[in-house]
Amino acid sequence: MIELKDLSYVRLGTADLATAETFATGVLGLEVRERRRDALYLRSDQRAHSLCYFEGAPEEQIIGFEVENTAALDAAAAALEALRHKVRRGSAAEAQARYVSEFINFRDPTGNQIELVTRPQLSARRHFPSRDAGITGFNHVGLNSTDPVRDEVFWTQVCNARVSDRIGDIPLMRINAIHHTLALVQAAQPGIQHINHQVAEVDDVMRSYYFLREHNVPIVFGPGRHPTSGARFLYFKGPDGVVFEYSCGVGEIADEATHRPRQFTREPLSFCMWGATPGGLIPGV
Numbered sequence: 001m002i003e004l005k006d007l008s009y010v011r012l013g014t015a016d017l018a019t020a021e022t023f024a025t026g027v028l029g030l031e032v033r034e035r036r037r038d039a040l041y042l043r044s045d046q047r048a049h050s051l052c053y054f055e056g057a058p059e060e061q062i063i064g065f066e067v068e069n070t071a072a073l074d075a076a077a078a079a080l081e082a083l084r085h086k087v088r089r090g091s092a093a094e095a096q097a098r099y100v101s102e103f104i105n106f107r108d109p110t111g112n113q114i115e116l117v118t119r120p121q122l123s124a125r126r127h128f129p130s131r132d133a134g135i136t137g138f139n140h141v142g143l144n145s146t147d148p149v150r151d152e153v154f155w156t157q158v159c160n161a162r163v164s165d166r167i168g169d170i171p172l173m174r175i176n177a178i179h180h181t182l183a184l185v186q187a188a189q190p191g192i193q194h195i196n197h198q199v200a201e202v203d204d205v206m207r208s209y210y211f212l213r214e215h216n217v218p219i220v221f222g223p224g225r226h227p228t229s230g231a232r233f234l235y236f237k238g239p240d241g242v243v244f245e246y247s248c249g250v251g252e253i254a255d256e257a258t259h260r261p262r263q264f265t266r267e268p269l270s271f272c273m274w275g276a277t278p279g280g281l282i283p284g285v
């Protein structure tokens with residue numbers, strides 16, 4: 001079993017780094033950690049970076065997860081290869097460009113690019129946001145899945161994800177105490193379905209709602225409240241159509257040993273108990 005410890009980063013390819021920076025700092029409210037000729041590194045919490053925009057095709061999207069150490073990374077590579085996943089070991093320069101010691105890259109059954117990393121760097125410097133959006137940290141991602149039932153088996157039986165709740169066949173899965181770090185949403189092709197940052201309180205969600213409207217940022221869902229995690233949320237679109245979510249109050253699973261996933265119906269109220277409709281975010285709902 002591959003033991004995922006934490007979410008480390010998201011990497012997004014883009015043809016327009018300047019627009020990405022304007023959005024990430026002026027709208028989303030992240031902190032620029034570093035600018036390189038071909039990449040922009042952004043912080044949202046104690047991680048040295050949690051989001052990297054790099055010069056590349058927008059279809060190039062990668063999620064990085066931390067594993068315990070080199071032995072765990074080697075064991076993960078062997079397990080994935082035994083299951084016929086093509087595993088690529090990152091070079092020292094690529095690891096340096098991710099602020100990690102080492103990493104491997106592979107694709108999940110849908111074709112999403114996943115990286116497993118060791119020793120992702122933290123920074124003791126306090127996160128100092130470019131806009132006061134109230135961000136307290138990078139929290140979870142939604143992933144496209146061409147077959148959520150098949151992919152749930154991969155994430156739970158090959159990796160150590162556990163299902164906290166399901167909405168229809170969408171599993172909300174945890175890898176630690178946080179209610180979910182990964183959700184799988186039906187789609188025709190691989191990709192990141194949304195990227196979540198936690199904000200401190202519901203006032204931050206609502207302040208951003210008015211801020212985003214004033215700045216003509218497309219809001220795609222919310223404001224609302226998820227009955228699953230209990231979080232109050234807002235989803236909006238960034239460069240290259242990537243969807244970001246602010247939410248507050250994603251809960252923790254009280255007792256890992258006894259938690260049983262709840263099954264929610266696949267209908268709008270299961271995504272928002274206040275009545276916002278997920279529209280284009282969830283096909284057919």
Ligand SMILES: CC(C)C(=O)/C=C\C(C(=O)O)=C(\O)C(=O)O
Nearest residue numbers: 142172183185226228229230231
């Ligand atoms: C996957 C959909 C969009 C969703 O929003 C479902 C629930 C929650 C939650 O319970 O907090 C999410 O934020 C999520 O899955 O990402």
Ligand SMILES: [Fe+2]
Nearest residue numbers: 140194196245
């Ligand atoms: Fe979410």
